[in-house]
Amino acid sequence: MVKPFVSIAEDRRVSRLSHPGRKVSIVMDTDTYNEIDDQFALIYALNSPEAVEVEAVHAAPFHNTMSDGPEDGMEKSYREILKIRSLAGRETLPVFKGSRTYLPGPDVPVESEAARDLINRAMAREENDPLYVVAIGAITNVASALLLEPALADRIVLVWLGGHAFHWQNTREFNLEQDVHASRVVLDSGVPLVLLPCMGVVSHLTTTLSELREHVRDKGPLGQYLYETFLGCMDDHTGRSRVIWDLSAVAWLVRPDWCPSELTPSPLVTDDCRWAEAEGRHPIRYVTHVDRDEIFQDLFAKLGQASGVE
Template sequence: MNYPKILEEHRIQRLQPKSGTLRIVMDTDTFNEIDDQFAVVYALQSPERLQVEAFYAAPFFNDLSTSPKDGMEKSYRELHKILDLMNRTEIPVYPGSERYLPGPETPVESEAARNLIERALASSPEDPLYVVAIGAITNVASAILMNPSIINNIVVVWLGGHALHWQDTREFNLEQDIHAARVILDSGVPLVLIPCHGAASNLKTTLAEIEAYVKDSGVVGKYLYETYRNCHPDHFAYSRIIWDISTIAYLVNDQHTPSVLISSPVLSDDARWSVDNYRHFIRYVTHVERDPIFRDLFLKIKP
């Protein structure tokens, strides 16, 4: 695949934190876990920083779905449920891919991919569209394969894989669609990569904390509390990582997610990282500050 060439100085400039309001779309496997719901709410409750233009339902396949298509459809319904609860039904939701990429250069057509292309083409390098991806990155990779020129007008913020020093990067978002992950890493699209273990894994919370600071925060607070409570049968000495809010935290206040520029890593077939210092730069989050992120989230959920 011949991707457009972005000058490295321009890519680095695009990867610098930007002031003001950012236009974003969110690509999420919302029904897969309980962290997507928190991330969706966090984004919608941060209008001082984020203008949410659309949501895309991402595929997933595990014990909660019978196929990637079923996972995507459940996520699509879950997104509508959250928007209904928040009275934000003016924001469109688009169904995404029904399967993972069948090959390294073969996209999967979907309403989500086509809408992403449309919004990206209406953007510019000076005012890029931020694509927040918190699931298998099939929809975003498909859009890039369908129209590679969009890499000039977007910045992808993806929670995917584990830290580079981890023994492997067999992480759910990444490993579901290795072909799609490689498109994101190899295409040269400006990318902010947030590792799961080694960075976002700091974002642990407990039922007691959610009960104290979220439960009584209106309809949405009650929904998030019940979602957390129902995620595990026994909450004694139990905590859970709310991984996906790391992406929103990066965009809201990058001081809470320290990062560096590194060469885009190479992804092997068996989901391991290797380094090639001659590849293009990406921004790589090295750490996630747990306390200020949850403080910001809890304050914003309050009615």
């Protein structure tokens, strides 16, 4: 029998939905091999020590043309995280494997190293010092942890890139649609949630090969890695840009004014993957815009500082 989620006082939740205004400890939950934007976001976080301390990285499952299934996607993401960790000279950074399947039912968690690590880290912290979870993939690991330990909802703040804008025609976004059961768990749990929608909000966070050639390629091993990853993502870059929207989840913690937001009731997800409103739902923070230029300028500057090339 699944235990009910812990009840969080409304003023406490609202307080945690405000930007912390200080450096915080984070865990990153990422399907790093799925696309090219997770790599940018992880490297951005590792190079933003003034805002975040990355305590651990959790590999999330994914299934598309880059994997044979959720387990294969998680394993490939795990190896990609280890590669980035090595390039960044952070070999002691803890990395954990996540769920090998999506949630098989609405209240059925999936055991994993990542889910247990999240529970252990968050529950060991002081009650008034929540752990921030920056999630940029399917939300399976976090949902499983919440189901395994419902008190976790009062010990973390979840910053999740998931779904599309509320005004979009549907919310068939990769992170949300892969595991609708898990998406509903986090939206129903009452966990303080900062939601960054993809299409219609973060979708203009784009860059081009020529911009990365100018500002990233020659900035150390990490810059070279990001440039080559971007180069290989298309056969023809002529007149084309690519969205790097995962950066936004880190950017909200770095500078919240780059990601304007508002409080809104937590939405429901319908069976045909659309947003729906319901009365009496707890509030979440909903990002309505991102400042593309400020975020990329900050990333480029930090890559330069890390490599000694301004």
